[in-house]
Amino acid sequence: MRVMANVAMVMNLDKCIGCHTCSVTCKQVWTNRPGTEYVYFNNVETKPGVGYPRRYEDQEQWRGGWALDKKGRLQLKAGGRLRKLLTIFYNPDLPTIDDYGDPWTYDYQTVIDAPLGTPNPSAHSISALTGRDMTVQWGSNFDDDLAGAPRHAAGDPNLSGLEERVRMEFEQVFMFYLPRICEHCLNPSCVASCPSGAMYKRSEDGIVLVDQDRCRGWRMCVSGCPYKKVYFNHRTGKAEKCTFCFPRIEAGQPTVCSETCVGRLRYLGLFLYDADKVLDAAATPDEQGLYEAQLGVFLDPEDPEVRAAAAADGIPHDWIEAARRSPVYQLAVRHRVALPLHPEYRTLPMVWYIPPLSPVADVVNATGYDADRPDDVFATIDSLRIPVEYLANLFTAGDPAPIRRVLRKLAAVRAIQRAGQLGLDLDEDLPASVGASDEELDDLYRLLAIAKYEERYVIPPAHAEEAGRLMGQHEQLFCSLDTDGGPGMGGHGISSYRPTGTPGSPQTFEAEDGRTRFNLLGWSGKGQAPGLFPDRGAVSAHDPAEGGLA
Amino acid sequence: MNTTTAQIFWWVALPYFALGVFVVGHVWRWRYDQFGWTSRSTQLQERRRLKWGAPLFHYGTFAAIAGHVIGVLIPQSWTKAIGIPESGYRWFSAAAGTVAAVLVIGGIVILATRRLFVPRVRATTAPIDYVALTLLLIIVFTGIAPTIGINLLGGGYDYRTSVAPWFRGLFSGSPDVQAIAHAPVIYQVHATAAWLIWAIWPFSRLVHAWSYPVWYLWRPYIVFRSRVASHPNEPGTGGRKWRKIGVPY
Numbered sequence: 001m002r003v004m005a006n007v008a009m010v011m012n013l014d015k016c017i018g019c020h021t022c023s024v025t026c027k028q029v030w031t032n033r034p035g036t037e038y039v040y041f042n043n044v045e046t047k048p049g050v051g052y053p054r055r056y057e058d059q060e061q062w063r064g065g066w067a068l069d070k071k072g073r074l075q076l077k078a079g080g081r082l083r084k085l086l087t088i089f090y091n092p093d094l095p096t097i098d099d100y101g102d103p104w105t106y107d108y109q110t111v112i113d114a115p116l117g118t119p120n121p122s123a124h125s126i127s128a129l130t131g132r133d134m135t136v137q138w139g140s141n142f143d144d145d146l147a148g149a150p151r152h153a154a155g156d157p158n159l160s161g162l163e164e165r166v167r168m169e170f171e172q173v174f175m176f177y178l179p180r181i182c183e184h185c186l187n188p189s190c191v192a193s194c195p196s197g198a199m200y201k202r203s204e205d206g207i208v209l210v211d212q213d214r215c216r217g218w219r220m221c222v223s224g225c226p227y228k229k230v231y232f233n234h235r236t237g238k239a240e241k242c243t244f245c246f247p248r249i250e251a252g253q254p255t256v257c258s259e260t261c262v263g264r265l266r267y268l269g270l271f272l273y274d275a276d277k278v279l280d281a282a283a284t285p286d287e288q289g290l291y292e293a294q295l296g297v298f299l300d301p302e303d304p305e306v307r308a309a310a311a312a313d314g315i316p317h318d319w320i321e322a323a324r325r326s327p328v329y330q331l332a333v334r335h336r337v338a339l340p341l342h343p344e345y346r347t348l349p350m351v352w353y354i355p356p357l358s359p360v361a362d363v364v365n366a367t368g369y370d371a372d373r374p375d376d377v378f379a380t381i382d383s384l385r386i387p388v389e390y391l392a393n394l395f396t397a398g399d400p401a402p403i404r405r406v407l408r409k410l411a412a413v414r415a416i417q418r419a420g421q422l423g424l425d426l427d428e429d430l431p432a433s434v435g436a437s438d439e440e441l442d443d444l445y446r447l448l449a450i451a452k453y454e455e456r457y458v459i460p461p462a463h464a465e466e467a468g469r470l471m472g473q474h475e476q477l478f479c480s481l482d483t484d485g486g487p488g489m490g491g492h493g494i495s496s497y498r499p500t501g502t503p504g505s506p507q508t509f510e511a512e513d514g515r516t517r518f519n520l521l522g523w524s525g526k527g528q529a530p531g532l533f534p535d536r537g538a539v540s541a542h543d544p545a546e547g548g549l550a
Numbered sequence: 551m552n553t554t555t556a557q558i559f560w561w562v563a564l565p566y567f568a569l570g571v572f573v574v575g576h577v578w579r580w581r582y583d584q585f586g587w588t589s590r591s592t593q594l595q596e597r598r599r600l601k602w603g604a605p606l607f608h609y610g611t612f613a614a615i616a617g618h619v620i621g622v623l624i625p626q627s628w629t630k631a632i633g634i635p636e637s638g639y640r641w642f643s644a645a646a647g648t649v650a651a652v653l654v655i656g657g658i659v660i661l662a663t664r665r666l667f668v669p670r671v672r673a674t675t676a677p678i679d680y681v682a683l684t685l686l687l688i689i690v691f692t693g694i695a696p697t698i699g700i701n702l703l704g705g706g707y708d709y710r711t712s713v714a715p716w717f718r719g720l721f722s723g724s725p726d727v728q729a730i731a732h733a734p735v736i737y738q739v740h741a742t743a744a745w746l747i748w749a750i751w752p753f754s755r756l757v758h759a760w761s762y763p764v765w766y767l768w769r770p771y772i773v774f775r776s777r778v779a780s781h782p783n784e785p786g787t788g789g790r791k792w793r794k795i796g797v798p799y
Contacts, residue, residue, distance in 0.1 A: 081767050088762075089604040090593065097594050097670075129595060130669040192771035195763035200775040211775075216761045217588035234674065237590035237755075250777075462777065 002275040003299060003310040005319055006186065006206030006350055007249055007268065007459065009258070010328045010338040011179055012448060013356040014410070015265035018145065018177035020044050022257035022266075026181075029256050030243065035235025037103030037128045040140055041242035042257045044179045048156040048390070049143040053099040056228040057157040057342065063093045064226030065189050065345030066282060074283045074346065076192055076224060084195055084220055093223035097234070101139030103128040129234065146175050158393040165387060174385040176356045178394075179265075181257060182229040182242030183341065183349030184208050186273065186297065187282040190241070193224025199239070204462065205270075206350065207244045215239050226345040250462035258457060267451075269326030269458045270319065271350065272299040272310055282346045288399040290343035297348065298333055301326070322460035327447060328352065335436070335444045337406045339395035354448075355395060355403055357410055358385040381407050409434040413445050553727050560742065561727045565720050568749040575752030576760075589758035595670035599660055607657025613650035614693070617643070622717050626710040644702040651694040658690050682754040685747040692740035700734075713737050 026042040045051050059065055059077060067077040078084070078093050097103075106123035114121035127134040143152045153159070184201075188208050191199040198214035199221055201207070210221070210230070217237040221230040230241040245255035249268075253259070258266040274297055281293035299306045301323035310320050323329065331354065332338040338352035360380050381404050382388055388407070392400045412434045419426040431438050447455070518529045579587065593600050621643055629639055662683060665671050700707050712729040719725035730741065751757065 076771075085763070085766060089608045090597075090601050092601075094593050094597065096597050127670075130673045132669055188772065191773055194773075195766040196761065197763070197766070197769055197773050200773040202777050203774045204777050213584040213587075215588065216758055216763070217591050218763065219591055219593060232591070232594045234592075234594050236585070237588040238585075 001299075001306075001309050003272055003306065003313045003315060004203065004206065004275045005310075005315055005323065006184065006271045006273060007244060008184070008206075008271050008328045008332075008350040008352070009181070009255075010267040010331045010352045010354065012263075012265040012267075012354040013176055013178065014354060014448075015263040016044070016177040016179055016356075017263055018044055018046065019262050020141070021260050021262050022179055025256050025260040026242075029245075031240070034128070035233040036231070036240060037105075038097065038100045038140070039231040039233070039240060041229070041231075041240075042179065042181045043140055044177050046141075046144050046146055046175055047178045047394070048149070048153045048159055048175065049146070050152055050155040052140045053095045053228055054138070055099075055155055055157060056095075056226075059226055059345065062095065062223060062226070062228070064224055064228070065347055066187065066192075067346070068283060068285065072283065072285060074187075074279060076189060077226075078193070078220075078223060081195075084193065088195065088218055088220070091219055091223055094219055095222070095228065097129065098138065101142070102134060102137065103139070104134055104136055107133075146173060149173065158390055160393070161398075162387060162389055162393075165389075174358060174387070174390075176358070176386060178341075178353070179257070180227065180229070180341070181255075181351060182208060182244065183227055183347065183351045184242075184244055185350060186278050186294075186348035187346065188225075189345070189347050190221040190225040190230050193220040194218070194239075195220055199230075202246075205246075205249065207246050207249070208241070209243060209246065210239050210241055212236075212238055212240075226342065226347065227349075249459055250464065252459050252461035254457040254459060264456065267327040267331060267447075267456050269328040270323040270460070271326065271329055271332075272301050272306060272315070272320070272323045273297045274299055278348060282348055287344040287397040290346065290348075291340060291396050291399070291402060294340060294343065294348050295333060295336075298329070300333070301329065316460070316463055319460045322458050325455075325458045327451065327456055327458060330443070330447055335409070335440065335447075336402075337409055337444065339402060339406065341395060342397075343395075344397035353395060354410070355391045355406055356386060357407060357414075360384060381411070405434070409436065409441075409444070410448075412436075413441050413448065416441055417445055417449075553731075557727050557731045560738075561716065561730050562720075562725055564742065565725070565745050568745040569720075571749040572751055575749075576757070579752045579757060587757050587761065588755065589761075590674065590755045592671045592674055595674070596664060596668050599664040599668070603657050603660030603664060605657070606653050607661055610650050610653025610655075610657050613646070614654055617647050617650055621710060622714045625714070625718070640701065640706055644697065644706075647697040648702050651697050654690055655694055658686060662687060678750065678754045681750055682747065682756060685743050685750070688743040689740060689747065692736050692743065696734070696736050696740075707734060707737075709733070709737060713741065717741075 022042045023040055023044055027040060030041050031037075031039040040052065043052050051057060056062060056064075063078040065077050066074050069075045076084075079087075104125045104127055107126050108123055111121050111123045124133050125136050126132065143149065146153060154163075184207055186206070188199075188201060191201055191208060194215075195218050196214055196216045198211045198216070200209060200211065202209065215238040217232075217239070219232050219239065221239050221241075222228070222232050224230075225241075230239050232238075233240050245253075245257075248255060248259075254266075254268050258268055277297045281290070281297045284290050284293040299310075301307065301310075301320060307320050310323075311317065328338070332352050337354050339355060340349045340352050342349070360383050384407070388400045388403045389398070391403045392398050396402045412430050415430060416426060416438075418424065427433075431441050434441075436444070520529075593604075626636075630636070665675055665679070665683065696707065696709075712733045716726045716730040730738065747756075
């Protein structure tokens with residue numbers, strides 16, 4: 001047993017209202033830059049829908065993730081190492097920008113500069129790629145809230161096998177929202193696909209990152225990720241991805257998407273897992289067994305043996321304690337209501353979802369529906385508006401049994417609370433019928449409905465004692481403000497202050513660039529200030545970082 | 551025959567200058583701009599032309615480089631010593647060289663037209679890219695013209711007794727200036743453009759050539775790295791990872 005820790009997220013889809021606040025705040029924090037206009041580390045998709053990029057879930061087309069070869073060994077679906085190196089000049093599985101949507105802005109200047117009295121000026125759409133006028137064709141969320149569903153929704157790969165039952169007609173249509181971030185998988189195929197070795201999984205918290213200095217732009221990670229959550233920055237030529245807001249996580253704060261989630265549907269916490277079991281679990285022969293296999297990789301932090309092994313493997317005590325309070329462990333393992341997204345990709349994803357309940361679709365013809373007992377949704381689970389099979393295609397590789405079990409449990413929690421509120425009689429066998437005790441269902445209710453900030457986000461801060469020591473050393477040598485664009489930019493700390501002339505004479509000093517500059521400190525504001533402005537035509541010192549490849 | 555100053559400049563000074571810039575430039579680029587060290591792929595923007603252009607060009611270039619190793623780095627005496635007759639070498643050189651030439655020229659024509667005429671690709675092109683592309687085009691065309699025009703179809707020119715000794719001489723410290731100075735002009739242009747591209751190499755996207763990730767073949771699939779404390783950027787080196795908002799290319 002080799003114990004490792006992984007931060008993970010659970011999203012309760014019952015609560016997602018599709019407001020995109022997570023996407024917007026994430027974008028403002030992380031991808032509000034040229035080159036990343038089309039990049040959404042977090043996006044919210046309407047399901048059924050084609051997703052972002054279009055049809056990313058169709059791995060027969062994009063060949064992301066892992067697959068078993070004929071001998072049952074785990075292989076990258078897009079082929080082995082040699083094939084990757086041979087196709088490095090042209091990656092046959094890479095989506096183009098049109099699969100995401102050509103990013104655009106508007107020609108606002110025309111509107112601003114329009115003279116008074118003219119007819120309403122209009123702003124053209126301008127491609128962020130070329131700066132030219134363009135016609136907007138597609139972008140993220142073009143099928144938001146089922147917009148254009150009759151035309152687009154049929155392209156949802158999760159509808160395969162359901163075409164007969166699902167019709168995009170108003171009376172029968174269903175939808176829910178699926179917020180997506182990087183899954184920070186236990187067996188990340190993006191990391192395995194990166195020829196440069198620039199992508200890595202952090203051994204402390206399992207966050208998957210791209211080393212921007214080592215990335216060489218081979219773009220195999222983009223196609224290797226079945227969730228298409230690694231993006232190619234078209235200006236820097238480097239891959240970028242969801243960072244799980246690691247600077248916040250290290251400080252014990254939730255990710256931006258979680259922090260700003262209006263529905264409070266996100267939970268953050270630790271999983272302890274057995275790293276030795278990961279590959280075997282990912283190589284489970286039956287796709288539908290992958291969910292259970294991944295559960296088997298997780299370790300119970302209440303088990304003293306696990307805790308001892310974790311401590312022996314160098315996991316800090318406060319992290320082990322945090323794992324015991326982890327809401328994601330509770331939801332995924334103890335209550336078993338959270339499910340992984342597309343386990344059939346064999347990456348062992350670490351962002352899990354609680355599938356949504358939905359109204360009974362066809363009340364009249366629903367089998368088992370009893371008008372006297374509207375809360376008895378057990379019999380009608382299969383008549384819910386969102387087909388169980390559809391959810392199964394998303395979360396269990398098509399196995400409807402776990403979906404039914406989860407939905408029944410969620411329905412039972414509702415029925416118990418409803419009965420309690422309204423003083424109704426309750427079937428005493430109800431908790432047992434969903435395989436749980438009264439206390440467990442009450443715990444689940446509290447976790448789903450009441451849990452406060454500290455209970456939803458149990459994030460132990462990173463242990464950065466060593467880093468502090470290094471920083472301290474560094475700061476003795478250099479000014480910490482001396483970052484690019486920072487207040488100390490360009491100077492070399494105290495050494496650049498070299499007074500010239502005799503004391504009392506005009507206050508000038510020789511700056512780092514060799515010019516004599518006027519010292520504004522102590523200047524009365526009257527009189528001459530020689531050297532305050534550069535001579536006309538003088539060129540400032542060349543910044544070496546901007547030379548070479550622009 | 552006396553060696554003129556111009557000859558010294560073109561066939562001794564320029565090569566050593568280019569080599570110096572090549573070495574120092576790479577050290578500088580590696581130390582201060584690993585973030586810029588990338589292939590700058592534009593496959594995201596355009597894939598239909600790249601699908602043919604990029605593999606043709608790259609694989610053709612590999613063949614061309616192998617040809618240069620055989621023809622320029624390996625002395626004629628060596629091939630003779632292992633019993634390869636001059637006519638046999640000529641025949642192989644012209645035939646294989648023509649195959650490589652066709653691949654390279656097909657690839658670079660597709661890539662160059664793509665870069666110049668596809669707006670999405672053109673928008674990503676920096677001035678240094680145009681310089682590199684121009685030099686590459688000169689090198690390719692002045693390399694292919696003698697291969698096909700002289701060695702395949704014409705009477706042939708034995709560059710192994712003129713250009714090659716001069717080139718090897720540069721590395722042993724005794725370049726044979728007269729040999730290259732009296733070679734056909736097209737070889738001289740080819741060599742000069744090649745030196746120039748060595749000189750701009752470290753400052754262009756061509757650096758990605760040194761990062762062909764062969765070690766991927768042996769590496770474990772999943773890379774784990776510890777969260778190590780990293781030093782802040784060296785002062786004065788910029789350390790800019792991401793471009794500022796609103797700053798053009």
